[in-house]
Amino acid sequence: MDPKVSAFVPQPFKLKVRGYRRPYVPDCYVVRCGQPQVIEIKAGGSLDKAFNPQVAAFLSWYDMPFSVVSNEAVLAFEQEARHWLPVIQLLVCAQTMGVDTQAQEYSLLEKMLTTERRQVADLLNPGLREEQWLDEIAFNRLLYQHKLQVDLQASSLQWDSEVRLCALPGVIA
Amino acid sequence: MGQRGAPMRITWRDRLEQQPEWRDFGHWPHVDPASLSAAAQKKFHRNREIIARVLAGESMTSIARYFRVTGNTLTRLLNRCLGGVADESPTLSRGLIPGLRLVPSHRHNALGRLDAPAGAAHAFKHLLATVPGLEAHLEKRLKKSKTPSRTGENQTPKAFHSAFIRYLKGLNWPEDTYPFTVTSRGYETLRTYLRQRLTALHMPKSTTRIILSATVTCRYCEEVQIDEYTVDCNGAVTLDLNRYLVPLRMARIHLLTARDVATGNILAYTFSLSHAPTAEDMLDLLGQLVTPWQPMALSTPSLAYPPDGCIPTALSESFPRVMIGIIRLDNAWMHLALTIRHYICTVLGATLNLGLVKYPQGRHVIEQAFAKLNVDLHRLPSTTGSHPHAEIREPDTHKKKAPVISLRALEEIISVLYVDHNTRTSGNIAGASPLSTAQHQMAHRLLPLRPPYCDDALNPFSETRVVFVRQNKGHQPHIHFEGTRYKGRGICDADYINQQVIIRFNRKDLRQLEVTTRDGLALGSVLAPKTWQRFLHGMTTRKYINQLVRQNFIERDDPLGGYFDFLLDHRYLPTQVKELIRVSREFNQTTILTPDAQPNEKPDSQSHYNLSNEAKQKKALKEIPSWHPNMVVERK
Numbered sequence: 001m002d003p004k005v006s007a008f009v010p011q012p013f014k015l016k017v018r019g020y021r022r023p024y025v026p027d028c029y030v031v032r033c034g035q036p037q038v039i040e041i042k043a044g045g046s047l048d049k050a051f052n053p054q055v056a057a058f059l060s061w062y063d064m065p066f067s068v069v070s071n072e073a074v075l076a077f078e079q080e081a082r083h084w085l086p087v088i089q090l091l092v093c094a095q096t097m098g099v100d101t102q103a104q105e106y107s108l109l110e111k112m113l114t115t116e117r118r119q120v121a122d123l124l125n126p127g128l129r130e131e132q133w134l135d136e137i138a139f140n141r142l143l144y145q146h147k148l149q150v151d152l153q154a155s156s157l158q159w160d161s162e163v164r165l166c167a168l169p170g171v172i173a
Numbered sequence: 174m175g176q177r178g179a180p181m182r183i184t185w186r187d188r189l190e191q192q193p194e195w196r197d198f199g200h201w202p203h204v205d206p207a208s209l210s211a212a213a214q215k216k217f218h219r220n221r222e223i224i225a226r227v228l229a230g231e232s233m234t235s236i237a238r239y240f241r242v243t244g245n246t247l248t249r250l251l252n253r254c255l256g257g258v259a260d261e262s263p264t265l266s267r268g269l270i271p272g273l274r275l276v277p278s279h280r281h282n283a284l285g286r287l288d289a290p291a292g293a294a295h296a297f298k299h300l301l302a303t304v305p306g307l308e309a310h311l312e313k314r315l316k317k318s319k320t321p322s323r324t325g326e327n328q329t330p331k332a333f334h335s336a337f338i339r340y341l342k343g344l345n346w347p348e349d350t351y352p353f354t355v356t357s358r359g360y361e362t363l364r365t366y367l368r369q370r371l372t373a374l375h376m377p378k379s380t381t382r383i384i385l386s387a388t389v390t391c392r393y394c395e396e397v398q399i400d401e402y403t404v405d406c407n408g409a410v411t412l413d414l415n416r417y418l419v420p421l422r423m424a425r426i427h428l429l430t431a432r433d434v435a436t437g438n439i440l441a442y443t444f445s446l447s448h449a450p451t452a453e454d455m456l457d458l459l460g461q462l463v464t465p466w467q468p469m470a471l472s473t474p475s476l477a478y479p480p481d482g483c484i485p486t487a488l489s490e491s492f493p494r495v496m497i498g499i500i501r502l503d504n505a506w507m508h509l510a511l512t513i514r515h516y517i518c519t520v521l522g523a524t525l526n527l528g529l530v531k532y533p534q535g536r537h538v539i540e541q542a543f544a545k546l547n548v549d550l551h552r553l554p555s556t557t558g559s560h561p562h563a564e565i566r567e568p569d570t571h572k573k574k575a576p577v578i579s580l581r582a583l584e585e586i587i588s589v590l591y592v593d594h595n596t597r598t599s600g601n602i603a604g605a606s607p608l609s610t611a612q613h614q615m616a617h618r619l620l621p622l623r624p625p626y627c628d629d630a631l632n633p634f635s636e637t638r639v640v641f642v643r644q645n646k647g648h649q650p651h652i653h654f655e656g657t658r659y660k661g662r663g664i665c666d667a668d669y670i671n672q673q674v675i676i677r678f679n680r681k682d683l684r685q686l687e688v689t690t691r692d693g694l695a696l697g698s699v700l701a702p703k704t705w706q707r708f709l710h711g712m713t714t715r716k717y718i719n720q721l722v723r724q725n726f727i728e729r730d731d732p733l734g735g736y737f738d739f740l741l742d743h744r745y746l747p748t749q750v751k752e753l754i755r756v757s758r759e760f761n762q763t764t765i766l767t768p769d770a771q772p773n774e775k776p777d778s779q780s781h782y783n784l785s786n787e788a789k790q791k792k793a794l795k796e797i798p799s800w801h802p803n804m805v806v807e808r809k
Contacts, residue, residue: 079388082395082498086621089496089522093623120619129491130625156392159619 003146007031012038017054024055026066038066045070083152087140094137104138109147112165120150121159185248185255188263195255195263198225204266216271220250224269227251287349296351297362300341310340315367319374328371330364337363393485393614395498396434397523398539399458401450401505404428405547407555407567408583409575410754412744420575423754424747425557428546428587429458432539436614437599438485438607439542439591441466444584446755448748452510453680453713456633459516462486463493463623463631471589473582482592485611492611496621497523504530516633542594549590553578580754634680639691642669652676652686652699655712656719659686661699669696681711681759707733708760717752733760 012029027041038059040047047055047068056066094101108123124135142148149164150157189196206214219240226236227247237244253275254268264275280299285291301308314336318328326332338358352359390396403425412419427445432438441461445454466484471477486493500523502508508527517525528535550556551565555576558566567576595608602610614620642664644650650665651658654676664674674696676686684706688696700706710718710733718732727735740756743749 082388085498085524086496089498090621093496093522097624099624126619129622133622133624136622157619159617161619 002032004033005030006034015055015058017051019050024051026055029064036064038064040066040068041071041074042068043071045073080153083156087143087152087157090137090140091144094141099134099137101134101138101141104135105142108135108138108142109165112148112163118163119159120157120161120163123163124159126159180258180260183256183259185251187259188255188257191259192263195265196228198228202266204270209270213271217269220269220271223247223250224254284351285354286347287354290354293351293355293359297359297366300351304341304344304346307337307340311337311366312370315370315374319371328367330360330367333367334358334360334363390434392498392618393436393438393611393620394433394440394495396501397431397440397462397497397499398434398501398536399429399431399455400503400536400539400543401445402428402430402543402546404550404583404587405557405559406550406553406578406583407557407576407747408578408580410580410750412753419744421744421750422572422575422747423580423750426580426583426751427454428543429454430539430542430591431458431462432542433485433607433611434538436602436607436610437538438595438611440485442587442591444587446751446758447713448752450507451713452507452512453634453711455507455510455513456516456680459513459521460631460633462497463521465490465493468592469585469588471585473585476582476585476589478589478592479596481608482596483608484592484595485608488608488612489615490625491615491622494623494625495615496623497521499524499526501526501528501536503528503533503536512636520631520633545594546587546590549586632679635677636680637675637677639673640676642672642674644670652688654678654686655683655715656722657683657701657705657715659699659701661688661697663688663696664699682709683712683715684709704731705733709762710756710759714756714759 007030009029011025011027014023014025017024026038028039030037030039045068052066052068059066111123112118120139124132124139129136139148143150146166149166150161155161183191194200204217206217209217223236223240223242227233233244233247237247250268254265255263257263267273267275278295279302280295282291284296284299285293301311311333314328314333317325338352341352346353404427405425407425408423410421410423412421427447427450429443429445429450430439431441433440441458443454443458443461445451447454464486466487468478468483468487500517500521502525504527507513514525517523533540547559551558555567555571555578556565558564596606598604598606605613638654640652640654642650642652649660650670651660652664652674653659669690673691675689675691676699677689678686683701685698685700687698690696714736718727718736721727721736721739722729722732727739737753737756737760740749740753744753
């Protein structure tokens, strides 16, 4: 997951391109490090030769770089994206409800400070799912903020997944 | 590069220097000698032995002496197999086949004339290459005929040949050369050319792009597939008219089902009695994914749920809270509704995947569920089979009467079959049952769970809208919503006239709305007119009724009663019987009784029904009595 991406909108707008009857809808609009970009996902990673420069020139007028990404390049990250999906879902649900988990986050980080590596089951109790929902949200938030690290490329988040403490800015009292 | 524009050709020695891998004869492609004629086989084996010896390093002179051929023959054979254009791959083993034409043939000499005949071999190809615009002209006619058009032409060989001759005459082609020097004027050549080009143009293009992912879904509720299915069986209902039971045939009902991909569990199902499944039916199904399943009270004799069988949401309190990752639907119009997309993406937080158009293979799990259901449903006598010519299809002679199987029994059968499916072991999941697999995953995997206290927020039928408060001269302020004026004390304030307010309503009960200002101040509830309050009704019913009122089929004064009368008038149409059932079930849920409504009565014994007196029966059927929802008696 790219921590520099702060916003993502699929099929953001519709454009009329000269010489083409149907309007064009790009695949996604991404804000990375504060810079908006427009991305088209296409098989083989190539667009119509007459089409591409028109769209790129129009979007560059609005300071939005336009790029074409191949299906294959996107599908290469599909496994990791699907492992991150439940983490993102929980965080969106918590944000909608306005849940505050600062205290739980500090508690988890304190637990991690004693040893560098732990498993998820050491931080969260598998038998207390209903009671520790806030702790689970706090854990997922620390993952998203890259304060804790779990390898989600090969497998999804499990009780025996290894958790590592990332380098923290400043000192935790 | 040789001549200007011509590709560079190399000899067999140059090829072996540039691509030394061909020195190993074992790497050459295999040609099956049995596919050649007997005479060709002999020469083929000889050629093969020659090449093998040359590549092994034997002297060319000794090989030529042994096989009694000249050195030129050896060189020609080696160039045929290994030489050629530098950028193209060599012919290799195909060059060993005697008599095989490797290079497309072309005409070397100029076309003959009457005084200097030179044959017509490859003459048409020569014309295509040399006559300016001829090939483009013929190709244009072919491409035009490929796509059917109202102003187009179906290309025939005769017309195609005529166009070819006309084009040449238009260029003042000399009459003493091909094709005018042959009797047929090249007709057979044109006919062959036409057939080859049309075959090539109509060849389907093979897709090379990657559409579906190769990842395997293994977590419970990681991916859920949903689809609708028209049940392959007709059902029946019984109408109580003046205490006469009238059996009626129903049109086929629709079944919406959600199935988990990883474990194969049937997660939810619902029946749609509308003409076609609507967004409300889909919302009903989605709502069932997050609420505990309740078994039906089975009334069909000998029908029972398997022991410990259920839908997973009934297993424990945690199961309805599992967050769904991806919900896969098809591109039906209903699925594109904003309410559906809002509920799936915003409320459930899932990813909506509509897949490719006309590609049911992407949802093979749910399609398989329907196929399994058909195995048992096709046992019923009123089945429609899988296609119009199925042998098991209900014969037309039986269609004059209502089927034996009732709607209620059909729903119970499907419910039991689905629960039974969840308890059966399956080879796909290591010999375990879908239900046990889900329980195992809940106990041992970190499944993402929704918070335990947000059930109200998951109600799929609760919606909000921004509307205006209006007032006509001399009348009470009102809110216009779905063709009706809602009034209430809360909006009777001059400050709110022509102002926007937010209404919250239940799609399944439009009799009242909750009103709040844009600032969040609650203004209470507003009610629909008394004529609309008699019975509970939802958005679908309201829209149908408004449509019929606009078309002057029913009066605006009593919309609910008029609609029910309309349905009774058309009760002999199977599609209207379905609508009658749907409306009666909806009206039967009414909690507020009005003075006009009949008390809920059920027929207590068969003796109340006079079935033997035909004259009285006919008279009773002609007179439509005052309606009430209990007219529709579902046969048990």
